[in-house]
Amino acid sequence: SYKRESKMQRAFDAHLRTGETAELKAMSIVGGAAAGEALVPEVIDNQMIEKALAKSPIAQEVRRVVASTSDYVTVVNLRGQAAAWTGETGTRSITDSAQFREIRPTHGELHSVVSVTRWLLQDAKFNVSDLITRNASDQFAKSLEAAIVSGDGSDKLTGLLNSSPTTAADDASPTRGQDVLQYVAGTSDLANDLISLFFTLKPEYRRNAI
Secondary structure, X not given: OHHHHHHHHHHHHHXXXXXXXXXXXXXXXXXXXXXXXXXXXXXXXXXXXXXXXXXXXXXXXXXOOXXXXXXXXXXXXXXXXXXXXXXXXXXXXXXXXXXXXXXXOOOOOOOOOOOOOHHHHHHOOOOHHHHHHHHHHHHHHHHHHHHHHHOEOOOOOEOOOOOXXXXXXXXXXXXXXXXXXXXXXXXXXXXXXXXXXXHHOOHHHHOXXX
């Protein structure tokens, strides 16, 4: 609520300017509500996330999911369920079933811990918390973009290029790794390569192809 955000903002500003921690308790996952308010109020945290996403064109294209647990799992439908024709009284044999893949995305937490002297906080003619927020959001955006592209999955995202791309198609055997991209090998005939690349895509994805 607005009142709760205002209370946290005042506590945060007071901590920055005076070092007062009476209203700022230890931030802990296991501490629960009894642990008190977080050092970085929710209102500032949300602002940093929104600004970071706004500054990152790559992050805007990534599907984002709010998870209530670190043990998040998503299921991918690999298709494979078959269909067959028959007559009115013909035999209806059992067809192939769909196949699925379980994916456990890697994750971590971006943080920015800033040390500011009390003299600067007391004499500053600008909003220190706003400055820290802007700087953090800029760096968050850069770090997020880097992780999306080349993150190694160690306490961070697993990037698109973390695994070497392959020419193996979606229906190849063995199945291509869940985090491995497919590419179409190029030749000296650029026009033909573009046509091959376009029609390598599944029909449902060609409409948005660039």
